[in-house]
Amino acid sequence: MQPDFSTLDATLGDHDGYLLDADGTDSTQRYLSGFDAPDPFVTCYTPEGTHLLVSGLEYGRANADARADTVDRLSAYDYRDRVQELGRETGRGAVVADFLAEHGVESVLVPGRFPLGTADGLRGSGVRVEVDESDAVAEIRAVKTDEEIEHVRRTQRANERAMAAAETLIDSASVVDGVLHHEGDSLTSEAVRREIELTLLESGCALDETIVACGADAADPHDRGSGPLRAGEPIVVDIFPRDKETRYHADMTRTFVRGEPSETVREWFELTDEARRAALDAVEPGVTGAAVHDAVCDVYEDAGLPTLRADPDAETGFIHSTGHGVGLDVHELPRIAPDGGELEPGNVVTIEPGLYDPDVGGVRIEDLVVVTEDGYENLTEYPVEL
Numbered sequence: 001m002q003p004d005f006s007t008l009d010a011t012l013g014d015h016d017g018y019l020l021d022a023d024g025t026d027s028t029q030r031y032l033s034g035f036d037a038p039d040p041f042v043t044c045y046t047p048e049g050t051h052l053l054v055s056g057l058e059y060g061r062a063n064a065d066a067r068a069d070t071v072d073r074l075s076a077y078d079y080r081d082r083v084q085e086l087g088r089e090t091g092r093g094a095v096v097a098d099f100l101a102e103h104g105v106e107s108v109l110v111p112g113r114f115p116l117g118t119a120d121g122l123r124g125s126g127v128r129v130e131v132d133e134s135d136a137v138a139e140i141r142a143v144k145t146d147e148e149i150e151h152v153r154r155t156q157r158a159n160e161r162a163m164a165a166a167e168t169l170i171d172s173a174s175v176v177d178g179v180l181h182h183e184g185d186s187l188t189s190e191a192v193r194r195e196i197e198l199t200l201l202e203s204g205c206a207l208d209e210t211i212v213a214c215g216a217d218a219a220d221p222h223d224r225g226s227g228p229l230r231a232g233e234p235i236v237v238d239i240f241p242r243d244k245e246t247r248y249h250a251d252m253t254r255t256f257v258r259g260e261p262s263e264t265v266r267e268w269f270e271l272t273d274e275a276r277r278a279a280l281d282a283v284e285p286g287v288t289g290a291a292v293h294d295a296v297c298d299v300y301e302d303a304g305l306p307t308l309r310a311d312p313d314a315e316t317g318f319i320h321s322t323g324h325g326v327g328l329d330v331h332e333l334p335r336i337a338p339d340g341g342e343l344e345p346g347n348v349v350t351i352e353p354g355l356y357d358p359d360v361g362g363v364r365i366e367d368l369v370v371v372t373e374d375g376y377e378n379l380t381e382y383p384v385e386l
Contacts, residue, residue: 002067002145003031003140003141003145004140005045005140007136007139007140008045008136008137008140009047011109011132011134011136012047012109014107015107015108015109015128015130016046016100016104016105016106016107016108017044017045017046017100017103017105017107017108017109018032018044018045018046018108018109018110018132018136018137019042019043019044019045019096019100019105019108019109019110019114019129020032020033020042020043020044020110020111020114021040021041021042021092021096021114021115021118022040022041022113022115023037023038023039023040023041024036024037024038027141027247027327027328027329027332028111028137028138028141029041029043030247030328031137031140031141031328032045032050032137033050033052033066033067033068034065034066034067034068035052035061035062035065035066035067035068036065036247037054037058037061037062039055039057039058040115041053041054041055041058041062042054042096042099043068044099044100044103044105044108046103046105049068049069049070049103050067050068050069051068051069051070051071051072051099051103052066052068052070052071052072053071053072053073053074053077053095053096053099054071054072054073054074055073055074056073056074056075059071059073070103072099072102074095077095077098077099078095079091079092079095082094082095083095086121088117089115089117089118089120089121090117090120090121090124091121092117092118092121093117093118093119093120093121093122093123093124093125094121094124094125096118096121096122097121097122097125097126097127098125100122100127105127106126106127106128107127107128107129107130108122108127108128108129108130109130109131109132109136110129110130110131110132111131111132111135111137112131112132112133112135114129114131138332138333139333141327141328141332141333142325142327142332142333142334142344142346142347143344143345143346143347144327144346144347144348144370145346148248148327148348149346149348149370149379151243151246151248152248152249152250152326152327152348152368152370152379153379154243154246154248155205155241155242155243155246155248155249155250156250156252156368156379156380157203157381158199158200158203158204158205158241158243158250159200159205159239159240159241159250159251159252160252160380160381160382161199161200161203162196162197162199162200162203162205162239162241163196163237163239163252163254163382164382165195165196165198165199166192166195166196166212166237166239166256167237167254167256169182169187169191169192169195170187170192170229170235170256170258171256171258173187173229173258175231175258175259178230178231178232179228179229179230179231180228180229180230180231180258186228186229187228187229188226188227188228188229189212189213189214189217189224189225189226189227189229190212190226190227192212192229192237193210193212193224196210196212196237196239197210200239200241204243204244204245205241205242205243205244206241206242206244207239207240207241207242209224209240210224210237210238210239210240210241211223211224211225211236211237211238211239211253212224212225212229212235212236212237213225213235213236213362214229214230214233214234214235214236214361215230215233215234215361216358216361218233218234218235218236218255218356218361218362218363218364219316219356219357219358219360219361219362220356220362221319221320221354221356221362221364229258231258231259232257232258232259232260232261232262233257233361234255234256234257234261234265234360234361234362234363235255235256235257235258236253236255236354236361236362236363236364237253237254237255237256238251238252238253238364238366239251239252239253240252240326240330242330247328248327248328249326249327249328249329249330250326250368250379251326251330251350251352251366251368252366252367252368252380252382253352253354253364253365253366254365254366254382254384255269255362255363255364255365255386256386257386261386262360264360265360265361265363265386266386268355268360268363269363269365269386271299271300271303271305271355272353272354272355272363272364272365273365273384274299275295275296275299275300275318275353276296276351276352276353276365276367276384278295278296278298278299279292279293279295279296279322279323279336279351279353280351280367280369280376280378281295282295283343283349283351283369283371283375283376284343284371284374284375284376285342285343285344285345285371285372285373285374286342286343287342287343288340288341288342288343289322289323289334289335289336289337289339289340289341289342289343289349290337290338290339290340290341292322292323292336292340292343292351293309293321293322293323293336293337293338293340294309296318296322296353297309297310297318299353300317300318300353300355305317305318305355306318307319308320309338316356316357316358317355317356317357318353318354318355318356319356320354321335321336321337321338321340322336322337322351322352322353323335323336323337323349323350323351323352323366324336324337324349324350325347325348325349326348326349326350326368327348334347334349336349336350336351343371344371345371345372345373346370346371347370347371348368348369348370348371348379349368349369349370349371350366350367350368350369351366351367351368351369352364352365352366352367353365365384367379367380367384368380
């Protein structure tokens, strides 16, 4: 995968390079360098080439795996002696300054979360360091290559296997005094999450958190859920795994009810599916994320339900944005929200309308789509049904 960094070249202006000092869990670091390491390493991008500065432990692997024109060891710049002389942070900054000088770099742009110690060390060594207010790499990452889209698609297939495992577990549960039971014990949010995680591991995926929220818990869009699941109440299952090999995420939400849902839950589900379809119909290149979000708000407001668009202080109804980009991070650009900009082919975004009220519970449906030249492709194959 070779991204198009021409917009980054333009962003540099009178700076010589774009500098990162982070480990491989930082998605911008992984994207710009093409390399993953558990400890921080330095990447300097210039229009002429990309240069890495790594520990001796990572030197061989970086040479083999990184998307870099040169790879240097810290030891080549007397790292240990400089740290001992100047202190860990200042010494590291001085070493990075020498590394930059070797590549003719005297001025750099850095992301907003760049380490302060390294920045101070660089400035103390005469390097001009300024923050990239535009977050140019995040903008570039928002437009996925064909290879990246296939990575997301693969993760979504694993996600759907995990969702099926959750649905099967909920569907097979017996009901005792209004509480779901499985193999003699009450079926809990934690037990369903465990089944989801095991299924994902078998597919080469992992996740830090997932949502299995029932009843009033589901009325908070980001409540993870806990305790026994109850019959007749909506159960929101939101899974957002990461493929362990490619590091690309997927995202999907479905709402289940074991037993008989209330009439309100049925109405909310049908209305939310209508809002989902309205949003999908609006997705195409050139349309703003704000316009897609408005399509969802129109459906809910026409039905007399509150939205944050109509009432910024609303605590029930549609109380979040419609979606977000998905890639190396589960939340990235572009935004499908009131401040969302124009969509481009290659954007991978969620469409996830929902309704929430502690007296009813929550209902959310989430699909993952890629913007194409003439509309969109839905990467989600899981059925939409209550």
